[in-house]
Amino acid sequence: MSTVVPPLTAAGGEATNPSSKTIVFAADAPLQMECGVILAPFTIAYQTYGVLNAERSNAVLVCHALTGDQHVSNTHPVTGKPGWWETMVGPGRPIDTNSFFVICSNVLGGCMGTTGPAAVNPATGKAFGLEMPIVTIKDMVRAQSMLIDHLGIDQLFCVAGGSMGGMQVLQWAASYPDRIFAALPIATAARHSSQNIAFHEVGRQAVMADPNWRGGRYLEEGTRPEKGLAVARMAAHITYMSDDSLHRKFGRKLQERSAPTFSFDADFQVESYLRHQGSTFVERFDANSYLYVTRAMDYFDLAADYGGLLAKAFRSIKTRFCVVSFNSDWLFPTTESRAIVHALNAGGASVSFVEIDTNKGHDAFLLDIPDLISTTRGFLDSAARARGLKVADAS
Amino acid sequence: MSTVVPPLTAAGGEATNPSSKTIVFAADAPLQMECGVILAPFTIAYQTYGVLNAERSNAVLVCHALTGDQHVSNTHPVTGKPGWWETMVGPGRPIDTNSFFVICSNVLGGCMGTTGPAAVNPATGKAFGLEMPIVTIKDMVRAQSMLIDHLGIDQLFCVAGGSMGGMQVLQWAASYPDRIFAALPIATAARHSSQNIAFHEVGRQAVMADPNWRGGRYLEEGTRPEKGLAVARMAAHITYMSDDSLHRKFGRKLQERSAPTFSFDADFQVESYLRHQGSTFVERFDANSYLYVTRAMDYFDLAADYGGLLAKAFRSIKTRFCVVSFNSDWLFPTTESRAIVHALNAGGASVSFVEIDTNKGHDAFLLDIPDLISTTRGFLDSAARARGLKVADAS
Numbered sequence: 001m002s003t004v005v006p007p008l009t010a011a012g013g014e015a016t017n018p019s020s021k022t023i024v025f026a027a028d029a030p031l032q033m034e035c036g037v038i039l040a041p042f043t044i045a046y047q048t049y050g051v052l053n054a055e056r057s058n059a060v061l062v063c064h065a066l067t068g069d070q071h072v073s074n075t076h077p078v079t080g081k082p083g084w085w086e087t088m089v090g091p092g093r094p095i096d097t098n099s100f101f102v103i104c105s106n107v108l109g110g111c112m113g114t115t116g117p118a119a120v121n122p123a124t125g126k127a128f129g130l131e132m133p134i135v136t137i138k139d140m141v142r143a144q145s146m147l148i149d150h151l152g153i154d155q156l157f158c159v160a161g162g163s164m165g166g167m168q169v170l171q172w173a174a175s176y177p178d179r180i181f182a183a184l185p186i187a188t189a190a191r192h193s194s195q196n197i198a199f200h201e202v203g204r205q206a207v208m209a210d211p212n213w214r215g216g217r218y219l220e221e222g223t224r225p226e227k228g229l230a231v232a233r234m235a236a237h238i239t240y241m242s243d244d245s246l247h248r249k250f251g252r253k254l255q256e257r258s259a260p261t262f263s264f265d266a267d268f269q270v271e272s273y274l275r276h277q278g279s280t281f282v283e284r285f286d287a288n289s290y291l292y293v294t295r296a297m298d299y300f301d302l303a304a305d306y307g308g309l310l311a312k313a314f315r316s317i318k319t320r321f322c323v324v325s326f327n328s329d330w331l332f333p334t335t336e337s338r339a340i341v342h343a344l345n346a347g348g349a350s351v352s353f354v355e356i357d358t359n360k361g362h363d364a365f366l367l368d369i370p371d372l373i374s375t376t377r378g379f380l381d382s383a384a385r386a387r388g389l390k391v392a393d394a395s
Numbered sequence: 396m397s398t399v400v401p402p403l404t405a406a407g408g409e410a411t412n413p414s415s416k417t418i419v420f421a422a423d424a425p426l427q428m429e430c431g432v433i434l435a436p437f438t439i440a441y442q443t444y445g446v447l448n449a450e451r452s453n454a455v456l457v458c459h460a461l462t463g464d465q466h467v468s469n470t471h472p473v474t475g476k477p478g479w480w481e482t483m484v485g486p487g488r489p490i491d492t493n494s495f496f497v498i499c500s501n502v503l504g505g506c507m508g509t510t511g512p513a514a515v516n517p518a519t520g521k522a523f524g525l526e527m528p529i530v531t532i533k534d535m536v537r538a539q540s541m542l543i544d545h546l547g548i549d550q551l552f553c554v555a556g557g558s559m560g561g562m563q564v565l566q567w568a569a570s571y572p573d574r575i576f577a578a579l580p581i582a583t584a585a586r587h588s589s590q591n592i593a594f595h596e597v598g599r600q601a602v603m604a605d606p607n608w609r610g611g612r613y614l615e616e617g618t619r620p621e622k623g624l625a626v627a628r629m630a631a632h633i634t635y636m637s638d639d640s641l642h643r644k645f646g647r648k649l650q651e652r653s654a655p656t657f658s659f660d661a662d663f664q665v666e667s668y669l670r671h672q673g674s675t676f677v678e679r680f681d682a683n684s685y686l687y688v689t690r691a692m693d694y695f696d697l698a699a700d701y702g703g704l705l706a707k708a709f710r711s712i713k714t715r716f717c718v719v720s721f722n723s724d725w726l727f728p729t730t731e732s733r734a735i736v737h738a739l740n741a742g743g744a745s746v747s748f749v750e751i752d753t754n755k756g757h758d759a760f761l762l763d764i765p766d767l768i769s770t771t772r773g774f775l776d777s778a779a780r781a782r783g784l785k786v787a788d789a790s
Contacts, residue, residue, distance in 0.1 A: 034657070035657035036657075133657070134657035192647075193638065193641075193642060194638075194642050194644075194646055194647065194663075194665045195633060195636075195638045195641045197647070197663050197665055197666065198629075198633045198641060198665050198666070198669055199630075199633060201629070201661075201663075201669055201670075202626060202629045202630045202633065202669070204659060205622075205625070205626050205629060205670070205673070206604075206626045208659075209601075209604075209605065209622035209623060209625070209626055210604065211606055227600075228604060230600070230604070231597060231600050231601045231604055231626065234593075234596070234597045234600060235594075235597045235630050238590060238593045238594060238597065241590075243589075243725075243728075246588075246589040246590045246593060247588060247590070249589075250589045251589055252587075252589065252592070252696055260694055262429070262430035262431075262528070262529040262694075264525075264599065264603075264686060264690065266596075268589075268592050268596075268693065270589045270592050270593050270596070271592065271593070271596045274596055275596075275600070278600070291659060295659065298662075298663065299655055299657075301647055330638075330725070333638075
């Protein structure tokens with residue numbers, strides 16, 4: 001972790017004073033939230049890469065996942081690590097910043113500068129904490145659409161994202177079908193499953209069980225529910241990998257020892273790996289944001305807004321879709337992607353569907369998987385030609 | 396929960412003063428543990444059902460799973476609920492107590508009367524806590540063999556168990572092949588996988604993160620790490636069910652409401668179910684026992700004692716095996732059972748193998764699954780005939 005930046009939630013930290021660009025929507029441009037609250041003012045923090053063309057037709061909106069943020073393709077201001085999607089976004093990458101103007105905003109409820117529980121509530125001068133209204137995927141997308149308006153873009157060339165990012169892609173298609181030319185939902189689902197809600201609930205209970213959570217008021221009280229959040233992250237992290245990838249990576253290998261210690265030390269490499277995942281996560285993520293963003297995913301059920309018929313969400317849509325799943329992803333299995341494809345087909349949409357063979361599990365969408373790279377490149381090149389966009393030569 | 400019994404770990408509670416039969420092994424009959432410790436004295440608490448025949452040839456040892464205990468087929472003294480395997484064990488059941496003498500002992504490290512961290516250490520007059528040496532599956536089985544000696548039984552007719560119970564069955568076969576005529580390992584593995592170690596580690600971290608755990612000394616200090624243990628149980632419970640069974644049971648159904656509350660309440664039925672599983676578990680299980688018994692499973696790797704070759708663990712074994720798996724069990728998937736079967740075949744053992752089709756996941760071994768009932772009945776009837784045992788007419 002870089003030590004030159006203040007902690008995430010400190011005064012001057014990224015949650016309230018992000019290093020990203022921001023747009024503040026004032027009282028005359030409130031956000032009508034799904035829970036009934038009218039949020040104003042509110043802030044969106046975002047990054048852009050590449051250049052918007054004169055026709056404003058080459059914009060690609062990247063939507064981030066649960067613990068992601070807007071730092072897609074630049075050094076992360078808190079961790080000092082590379083952007084989370086540098087395999088996919090950058091010069092010569094499939095989402096080529098030599099051709100496209102790439103936008104990514106921190107989601108509503110996040111903790112990297114967009115309004116969320118860790119940000120200071122201008123009405124009180126204190127962090128929102130649980131005063132933040134419950135956020136949904138539809139709210140996140142509505143806020144993004146206001147950002148896109150602000151940037152003067154009528155139609156996005158593409159909206160792309162994996163996992164919760166893919167949920168946002170689907171919500172964009174349902175809410176604003178005319179505003180997206182192409183859509184790339186990866187490793188996602190049109191509704192959060194019972195098992196996934198269950199895993200999220202475990203994570204939330206772990207956070208809330210930590211006495212340092214203080215009923216959500218830990219920022220005011222100067223504590224941090226680090227242990228609870230670390231446990232939540234550890235449980236979630238297992239679900240991001242496949243049994244096979246864990247086995248290949250760790251098997252039953254011991255951590256820097258030749259025999260078991262007969263203790264509760266992290267004897268196995270998989271244990272020390274998980275503990276590391278837990279402890280590094282708490283440095284860059286806010287516990288209340290974790291509650292809010294997991295909740296947004298749990299509430300996601302796109303068909304519910306359309307009488308239970310997912311196909312109705314996509315009726316007569318002209319957007320071109322490429323739906324991608326990974327065969328070892330048990331958190332968002334291929335069956336979920338097939339349900340999306342069936343609904344799109346029923347709606348008469350243009351869809352290609354690729355199930356990629358990999359043992360990497362759900363996390364594959366973040367990794368340098370050749371089939372994902374080539375699928376994305378092929379889909380965007382073809383869509384760009386159809387849109388009449390000039391595309392840089394990546395070769 | 397019954398209120399007439401003292402809490403599990405209180406003075407007079409089941410951990411130190413069980414309502415089960417007990418046998419105390421004194422200093423002249425110590426337990427040589429795998430970690431190097433010589434444990435003496437130590438206690439085994441156990442239940443029996445049915446009558447041992449004159450030849451002492453009709454004994455069936457049932458081995459319990461992680462959070463099970465010796466109360467296989469009687470009302471549980473703490474919860475007041477039926478025994479955990481009444482579908483399988485009882486008069487007219489597949490493990491028929493009209494024919495067989497059924498024994499089940501609480502495992503070493505457990506909390507229902509066998510020596511474990513919640514029991515009083517006679518040397519100090521205080522609960523063992525983390526003074527309890529680390530227990531392995533081999534230690535559990537060695538202690539059971541001393542109980543079987545004590546009961547005057549040379550050879551068990553059968554050893555049966557699911558999950559961690561199945562690990563004990565395999566260890567019995569490896570350690571004491573001549574002492575078991577038949578073996579029924581269900582939904583188990585010959586080594587704990589990386590993914591399973593990872594889930595256990597999350598559970599342990601959740602317990603240890605609870606400040607009421609007090610470095611393991613909560614019994615002395617009058618606290619209980621209930622929240623941490625509940626989170627551990629919740630995470631584990633998800634792994635006991637299949638995605639499909641969770642979906643069929645709960646889907647996205649709301650809990651006694653018609654619309655989401657836009658809050659962190661248990662809106663979804665699966666959330667309130669999990670919370671209930673967590674909160675009831677802490678009434679009947681000791682947190683330190685949870686650490687010890689999960690650790691025993693993590694350390695289990697039967698092949699490791701035989702140069703990495705599982706087949707060597709079963710060389711020239713004469714025991715008849717029936718290996719059972721469930722096709723929706725992702726915690727102990729069928730591939731693990733197949734590895735056991737291959738090793739048994741390589742060792743020249745008599746093996747039948749059944750993969751049962753059910754959507755119930757790992758928990759199927761505890762449920763009234765007709766194919767499990769009929770498989771067990773068929774296997775035991777055939778083995779009993781081969782052993783020359785008279786079997787009661789179950790029809």
